[in-house]
Amino acid sequence: MIRSLVRHNLRRSLSLVLRMITLSWSVRPWAVSGYFLGAILEITSFLTSIYATAKLGSLLAKYVTGAGTGSIWWWLWLDVIAAIGIGVAFWIMSWNKRLLYFQLVQWSTLQFHAALNRLDIPEFYEEDIRNMINKAQSGYSWQLANFSENTLELSYAILRFVATAAVVAQIAWWIIPIIALFLVPTLITESKLAKVQWFVWDDEGDDRHVLWKLSYLMSQVKNQMELRSSQTRQYVLDKIRVMNRTFYRKQEGKFNTVNRWLLPTKVLEVAGTATGSIILLRQFLQGVISLDRYFFLSGALLRIGSALNNIFGTLSRMQENLLFAENFFTIVDKQPQLIDKPHAPVLDIKGPPRIEFKNVSFTYPGQENPVFTNLSLVIEPGQHLAIVGENGAGKSTLIKLLLRFYTPDSGHILIDGQDLQDIAIESWYTHLATLFQQFNEYPFSIAENIEIARPAYNNDKQRMHQAAGFSNVDHFVRNYKHGWDTVLDNSFEKGVEPSGGQWQRVALARAFYRDANVLILDEPTAAIDARAEYDIFNNIFEQYQQRTAIIVSHRFSTVRKADHIVVIEHGAIVEQGSHRSLMKEKGIYYDLFSKQAEGYKE
Numbered sequence: 001m002i003r004s005l006v007r008h009n010l011r012r013s014l015s016l017v018l019r020m021i022t023l024s025w026s027v028r029p030w031a032v033s034g035y036f037l038g039a040i041l042e043i044t045s046f047l048t049s050i051y052a053t054a055k056l057g058s059l060l061a062k063y064v065t066g067a068g069t070g071s072i073w074w075w076l077w078l079d080v081i082a083a084i085g086i087g088v089a090f091w092i093m094s095w096n097k098r099l100l101y102f103q104l105v106q107w108s109t110l111q112f113h114a115a116l117n118r119l120d121i122p123e124f125y126e127e128d129i130r131n132m133i134n135k136a137q138s139g140y141s142w143q144l145a146n147f148s149e150n151t152l153e154l155s156y157a158i159l160r161f162v163a164t165a166a167v168v169a170q171i172a173w174w175i176i177p178i179i180a181l182f183l184v185p186t187l188i189t190e191s192k193l194a195k196v197q198w199f200v201w202d203d204e205g206d207d208r209h210v211l212w213k214l215s216y217l218m219s220q221v222k223n224q225m226e227l228r229s230s231q232t233r234q235y236v237l238d239k240i241r242v243m244n245r246t247f248y249r250k251q252e253g254k255f256n257t258v259n260r261w262l263l264p265t266k267v268l269e270v271a272g273t274a275t276g277s278i279i280l281l282r283q284f285l286q287g288v289i290s291l292d293r294y295f296f297l298s299g300a301l302l303r304i305g306s307a308l309n310n311i312f313g314t315l316s317r318m319q320e321n322l323l324f325a326e327n328f329f330t331i332v333d334k335q336p337q338l339i340d341k342p343h344a345p346v347l348d349i350k351g352p353p354r355i356e357f358k359n360v361s362f363t364y365p366g367q368e369n370p371v372f373t374n375l376s377l378v379i380e381p382g383q384h385l386a387i388v389g390e391n392g393a394g395k396s397t398l399i400k401l402l403l404r405f406y407t408p409d410s411g412h413i414l415i416d417g418q419d420l421q422d423i424a425i426e427s428w429y430t431h432l433a434t435l436f437q438q439f440n441e442y443p444f445s446i447a448e449n450i451e452i453a454r455p456a457y458n459n460d461k462q463r464m465h466q467a468a469g470f471s472n473v474d475h476f477v478r479n480y481k482h483g484w485d486t487v488l489d490n491s492f493e494k495g496v497e498p499s500g501g502q503w504q505r506v507a508l509a510r511a512f513y514r515d516a517n518v519l520i521l522d523e524p525t526a527a528i529d530a531r532a533e534y535d536i537f538n539n540i541f542e543q544y545q546q547r548t549a550i551i552v553s554h555r556f557s558t559v560r561k562a563d564h565i566v567v568i569e570h571g572a573i574v575e576q577g578s579h580r581s582l583m584k585e586k587g588i589y590y591d592l593f594s595k596q597a598e599g600y601k602e
Contacts, residue, residue: 016325020144020151024100027107031100032152038092039156043163045085052079060284076281080274084267091263093156097149098259102252104145106244108328112140113240115332116218117233121405122365123334124221133219135327144328147321154314211243213443222438229403229434230514231426235455236442338407345418346427352517352548353416353431355379355402360411362401371397372571374411379564384541384549386559388589389568395552396437398568399522402550403434433514437523439507443492446477446506447484453510463513470539471508472532501528508536512543519544522552533558556593565589 025032056075063072116133123129214236217223227233347353357377363370371394379385387395400406401413404425413420415428433453442449450467451459464484468474480486480496488498488506508524519540525533537558540549553559560579567575567582567589575587582589 012326013322016322016329017151017154019329020147020325021155023107024104024148024151028100028103031096031103034096035093035100035152036155038089038096039159040089041092042086042089042156043160045082045089046160047163049079049082049086052076052082076277080277083274087267088263093152095259097152098255099252100148100152101145102248102255104148105141106248108140108144109244110237110241111332112136112328113215113218113237115334116224117227117237118336119224119334120336120338121221121224121228121400122338124224125365129331129334132327132331135324136331137215137219139324140328143321143324147318147325150314150318150321154318157314210443211240211247214240217440217442222436223440225400225403225405225436226434226440228405229429229432229520230453230510231429232452232455235452338404340424341422344422344424346424347415347418347431348427349416349431349517351546352381354381354414355518355548356412356414357398357401358412358414360401360408360413362397362406362408364397364406370409370571372408375571375573377566377573379548379550382546382548384544384561384563385551386562386565387550387552387568388554388556388559388565388592390592393568394571395568396522399434399520399550399552402520403432404428431517432520433511433516433518434520435507435511435522435524439504439510441488441503441507443487443489445482445485445487445494446473446480449488449506450509450513453513454515457513463515464509467509467512467515470512470543471505471536473502473505473509476502476505501532504528505532505536516547518548518550520550523554524551525553525555525558530557537561556596560593567592 021032052075056072056079059072059075119129124133218227218236227236355378357375359374359376360372361370361374362372375398377398387398389395397406401408402420404413404420407421415423420428442452444452447459447461447464450464450473451457454463457463465474468477477483477486482494485494487495488503489495490497504525505528508521511519511521511524521540525536528536533555534557540551541561549562551559551562559565563578565575565577565579565582566573567587569588575582575585575589577585583593
């Protein structure tokens with residue numbers, strides 16, 4: 001059992017390492033090639049150095065026995081040149097490794113957010129998926145890149161271990177200050193490089209907030225609903241792509257600027273080794289140290305480190321990387337299940353369609369009690385329909401089914417006679433404008449918050465102002481210093497702290513801006529004062545005369561003007577009709593309306 005588990009873990013780890021190497025090659029092949037060319041140069045230089053030292057030792061032995069100095073100095077300088085080769089090789093390896101890091105950070109950031117866009121809405125509620133998302137969020141921007149670095153270092157350490165016959169002993173204490181002195185420039189340069197690593201987050205100001213907020217927004221199911229139904233997923237993904245490219249190009253540029261100074265410091269670092277070699281040789285020639293002592297110190301001086309220790313040290317550091325990579329790849333490899341059927345037809349309609357729920361039954365995954373059982377409802381083209389009922393009655397679930405976030409267990413949802421499950425879903429979303437109770441608050445300007453609803457309009461200012469007028473956004477924008485460029489978040493340079501009602505008006509304007517055939521509003525004015533609510537709904541009922549409006553609301557004052565009102569209780573339609581007819585029936589609607597009206601009177 002234990003052996004089987006160990007074999008499984010080894011196979012899994014090897015599989016992840018191989019995938020990481022393949023991924024690294026695919027995103028920046030020349031950087032991987034450059035790294036391994038540097039590794040080959042380092043190993044070759046190291047072996048050349050060991051050989052030159054040995055050759056030099058034998059010549060020195062002959063010198064002791066009375067032979068001339070011969071080619072002693074030639075072998076010494078070959079030793080020094082080999083050491084320079086080692087320094088240059090490490091510089092090449094470090095440079096290519098860091099450039100690959102930049103590319104992998106961009107890749108993993110984009111792939112993580114693209115994976116969130118692919119997940120089915122029900123999957124966001126699954127505990128396992130939610131845990132995987134949270135784990136990936138904690139390090140998607142750097143963990144995978146670190147894993148790549150450690151994988152390359154492991155490959156190099158193994159190559160070096162195979163090429164190296166023995167581990168060289170430590171050098172004498174008095175040589176350490178000499179080497180340390182020449183290391184100071186390298187340490188200073190490496191320190192600057194470390195600061196460059198955080199350039200994006202330290203110097204970018206508001207853009208950093210945008211990226212963080214977009215990342216959080218895309219991981220939340222309530223935001224994914226609007227992103228999908230309003231067809232803004234690609235817009236936000238493109239925003240992330242552009243910001244990542246801009247950020248890391250700047251970082252890469254700064255890195256290259258500082259990195260130019262690293263090569264001279266590496267050569268200077270080797271100068272410390274060369275100085276130690278010269279001192280050792282002079283001391284031996286002067287008889288201060290013995291031949292065997294010289295061999296020992298010379299080998300120690302040129303020693304890079306224990307390849308075997310490097311292997312185990314790298315493996316130790318990789319454990320967290322392996323766990324993260326397994327989780328990350330599970331997320332990015334997931335494919336949606338609620339997808340269009342092959343050759344799904346595009347919904348080709350010119351105006352609002354006839355929508356019919358026909359004997360629809362539905363139970364949420366993992367739940368026992370059905371929300372709907374054989375529910376039937378018809379929404380005629382251009383009808384203004386209000387859906388009312390107590391919490392948990394199934395109002396919002398009806399909307400989720402209409403948006404195909406879930407599939408009915410049985411029955412059909414028909415759009416102009418076509419089953420919603422058979423239609424190309426993006427063509428359906430094209431005709432929809434949605435506003436959910438938990439709407440998206442994008443970290444953009446007020447204008448962009450509205451215009452994101454339909455990127456195809458290319459920032460149509462006339463449409464934007466018209467939509468803003470319908471929702472009374474223009475009433476408060478005129479008071480802001482930066483006008484339409486204001487961000488509704490006071491942590492930004494041009495930001496202000498908005499009220500919930502102001503945000504809701506902007507979200508409403510976003511829905512109006514889509515200018516769609518079907519407007520779906522779920523508690524659209526919950527945070528808006530009564531006077532503004534009255535004006536907004538008058539605009540809805542007046543401006544949407546020839547289009548369908550579906551309104552879910554607890555406020556009966558907002559629904560009384562609807563053409564048709566549906567009362568849902570325990571997943572069933574118990575009453576329907578106009579406000580006047582339902583009041584005459586003196587049923588559930590009458591009771592709920594009267595109680596709410598009483599509250600206003602009090």
